[in-house]
Amino acid sequence: MNKNESIFCTIFFLDKYYNFPVLSALASFSWADMHVVQAATVDKPRVVTEKDQTISDDFGSASHPVSITDGRTMAVLEIAPSAAADDKGVTTVNSNTINGKFTQPADRGFAEAIGVLVQDNYPGTVQLADGLQVNVDATGNRYNSAGIYLDGADVHKDPTGEHDESEAANAEWEKNGRHISSKTVNVGTGTTITVNAKAPAEKAGDYVNAQVLKNHFSHMTVGDSVHLSLHTGPFNLILQEVSRLFRR
Structure with a gap:
């Protein structure tokens, strides 16, 4: 084919198709050079440690x-x-x-x-897909549960001795010059998040x-x-909130 000759491509849209010319100089490629990343369904949890990754796998299914x-x-x-290297990482x-x-x-x-879970020292942005479905089904006697959880402060430090996450977060905020974390999580349009927190069978749990x-x-x-749903079973002490957003 000469440099100035054209080839024709056919594009199908449902029950119609259209022919249009494409210059051969612009249409030179090989299918062997194209890399298609197939998403998989995995059955194990994952901790993302490499910088600026894109996660396409599904984690479990309804069944x-x-x-x-x-x-x-x-x-x-997690x-x-x-x-992320800094606040520009995604x-x-x-x-x-x-x-x-x-x-x-x-x-x-x-x-x-x-x-x-986005750990407290992660500095960047986590972009969650539109239409993501997050489901947490938990059974236990004493535990915390959440659909999406991000910490801008290390709430495991216990400066007051009161074992209170908010007190620990306040202390971190003061230590950081009264600035909150640069960490950002974007929850996409059409997201559905369900948390079902249950006690052990046939008895009330201690705490959830x-x-x-x-x-x-x-x-x-x-x-x-965005659709949010929260269900809890019988516990002696229940702290239950659809959303808990702490910010100065």
């Missing part, structure tokens, strides 16, 4: 959620501090489903059950702290048409 029974793994998908989650089933073992006095969205001293944006 086969990711099963977490060790009492130590806190989340189905974003570590190393996943971790993109293009998953359709993040579905976890947590069972607290009897030998663990306390546990966490979270869908997406359950939220669908939880933000301690960070930035969170939430798109339109």
Whole structure:
């Protein structure tokens, strides 16, 4: 084919098609050079540690959620501090489903059950896909549970001795010159988040702290048409909130 000759491509749109010329100089490519990344459905939790990653896998399904029974793994998908170099770093989650089933073992006095956890020292932005479905189904005697949880402060430090997350967050805020974290989580349009926090069978649990969205001293944006659902079983002490957003 000469340099100035044209080839024709056919594009189909439902029951119609259109022919149009494309210059051969612009249409030279090989199918062998094209790399298509196929999303997979995985059955294990993941901690993202590499910088500026795009996560496309689905985590579990409605019939086969990711099963977490060790009492130590806190989340189905966890974003570590190393996943962004600074506040310009972006971790993109293009998953359709993040579905976890947590069972607290009897030998663990306390546990966490979270869908997406962004650790307190992560400095960047986490972009969650539109239409994402997050489901957390947890059973235990004494635990915290959340659909999406981000911390802009290390709430595990206990300067007051009162074992209170808000007190710890306040202390971190003061220490950081009264500035909140640069961390941002963007919850996409059409997201559905469900948290079902249950007690052990046939008895009341001791304690559960359950939220669908939880933000301690960070930035969170939430798109339109987001559906949040929270259910708890019988516990002696229940802290139950659809959203818990702490910000100065």
